Amino acid sequence: EDQVTQSPEALRLQEGESSSLNCSYTVSGLRGLFWYRQDPGKGPEFLFTLYSAGEEKEKERLKATLTKKESFLHITAPKPEDSATYLCAVQVGRDDKIIFGKGTRLHILP
Amino acid sequence: ETGVTQTPRHLVMGMTNKKSLKCEQHLGHNAMYWYKQSAKKPLELMFVYNFKEQTENNSVPSRFSPECPNSSHLFLHLHTLQPEDSALYLCASSPQGSGGGNTDTQYFGPGTRLTVL
Numbered sequence A: 001e002d003q004v005t006q007s008p009e010a011l012r013l014q015e016g017e018s019s020s021l022n023c024s025y026t027v028s029g030l031r032g033l034f035w036y037r038q039d040p041g042k043g044p045e046f047l048f049t050l051y052s053a054g055e056e057k058e059k060e061r062l063k064a065t066l067t068k069k070e071s072f073l074h075i076t077a078p079k080p081e082d083s084a085t086y087l088c089a090v091q092v093g094r095d096d097k098i099i100f101g102k103g104t105r106l107h108i109l110p
Numbered sequence B: 001e002t003g004v005t006q007t008p009r010h011l012v013m014g015m016t017n018k019k020s021l022k023c024e025q026h027l028g029h030n031a032m033y034w035y036k037q038s039a040k041k042p043l044e045l046m047f048v049y050n051f052k053e054q055t056e057n058n059s060v061p062s063r064f065s066p067e068c069p070n071s072s073h074l075f076l077h078l079h080t081l082q083p084e085d086s087a088l089y090l091c092a093s094s095p096q097g098s099g100g101g102n103t104d105t106q107y108f109g110p111g112t113r114l115t116v117l
Helices: none
Strands: A003-007 A010-014 A019-026 A030-038 A045-050 A056-059 A062-066 A070-075 A084-092 A097-100 A104-109 B004-007 B010-013 B018-025 B031-037 B044-050 B053-057 B064-070 B073-079 B087-094 B112-116
Touching: A003 A084, A003 A097, A010 A019, A019 A030, A019 A084, A030 A062, A030 A070, A045 A056, A045 A062, A070 A084, B004 B087, B010 B018, B018 B031, B018 B087, B031 B073, B044 B064, B044 B073, B053 B064
Parallel strands: A010 A104, B010 B112
Antiparallel strands: A003 A019, A019 A070, A030 A045, A030 A084, A056 A062, A062 A070, A084 A097, A084 A104, B004 B018, B018 B073, B031 B044, B031 B087, B044 B053, B064 B073, B087 B112
16 A cells, blocks of 8 residues: 655754654655645645655755655754645556655744 | 635534535646645545546545536535534645646645534
């Protein structure tokens, strides 16, 4: 069965304290992996798409990487405004099914 | 207006009411989706429309009825809901839709927070 697991479930960091969020997947036929940011009461906001192992993408303080089993979202010197839930999703199979993880709630303390 | 919009943003309804959620996308996309988001659960895909045709229905109860009159508009008609249906309902759109063999990024609306009393 295709699965996406995100860890940790929640993470509290001090402002400026770099860390990484993990998204591990067991799927057949990965077509792409997506990262989204979701603020409370709002819809997910698209961040990155990664297509193949070894690929990396960056946006401001965020960098996403992909291996054959997992993806990391690295956050460098975070600020309080980076506090949000970060969602990982994979697109798989011939029917391009999309499966979301439960997300990681990130809280950056000033 | 740009992106994906949803109305209403908040809805409270009784179990015997009938209401509808509306979604509109201004991105020129060909596929639209309804998701349910409950606390501490992954997003649950409910319905998919490609070029106005329903291509997926993930065992959603019949008290939820989708309608897609054109590629820019999507509705979710609600009737005789249960309290456990209370959740954030998200609409999304994507350029190509599923089954095309191409990776297809979804763009989400702000959601409708539904409370069933």
